[in-house]
Amino acid sequence: MNDKDNHLPLFGVGPFLIFPIIIATATVILLSYYNMIPAFKSNGLIMAVIGIVLITLGIIFWLLAVLNSRIDKNIKSNKLVTTGIYALVRHTIYAAFLYAVTGLTFISNNLYLLILPVICWLILTIAMMKTEEKWLSINSVRVMPSIQEMYQDLFRS
Template identity: 60%
Template sequence: MKENNHLPVFGIGPYLIGLIAIVSILAILLSLKKIIPNYPTNQIITAVLGIVLIICGVIFWSSAVLKSRIDNNIRNNQLVTTGIYSIVRHPIYAAFLYAITGFIVMANNLILLILPVIHLLILTLAMKRTEEKWLIDEYGDDYLNYSKKVNRFIPKVI
């Protein structure tokens, strides 16, 4: 195996997350300007739920990047399945997805709630075609068995 034969530390993720963030910010701004129709809900509930999602995002990100030191594991070609990676396969993407969803929820407009569903679908397709394809090629059955036990972005409840 060649020394540089590892998943890039920065793959397509930052581009996807950046695009998702821009679309979400634009949608929130258009909602605030009443260009997108506003279908409000209970503002206290959306504020609390939004804050919880943002906090979950921060916890997932810090657990993946700071605690698990994923960048070192990528450089060393190590499949990480412990810590936050025992809960979700892509905690960094999940972190941004949760935080962005938190801000969308806090915008208090039911129509915007379609965005997290679209974001989840985009990230799922992107992961299947890029990182997960590489991980299957690199780690084979180890990754396939891991992926059967652990969801991509949303922890299993049962």
């Protein structure tokens, strides 16, 4: 087992999935805007407000993950972050992009396109599960003793 297998991936599957998701979403929104695909319109103002809130939430999540939690520094030192925003959301950066993409979809005011965030979420969830399972299976020998020690400390009274 080499050191690369024993280390958390710095970028994970994100760049390989997030950028195509952004491009696909932008393409579908443009096709909808130019009436090249069917549109089911709703109240544009409500959809725009929801979209802006989701985009803002995505920006906040990203800032908290990158600047506040210093995720890049922790990954480089092979530490799993479980504090700050990561105590609430396990994959904060992926969630940030998903919120932003969902916000753009709402702003497009086409209810048919709201299936896109669901599809994107499924793709990201499956990809992240596979990446984590691989890393955890390689590192389970190191993780298990600390879990056992934690339970021993809990039941020592």
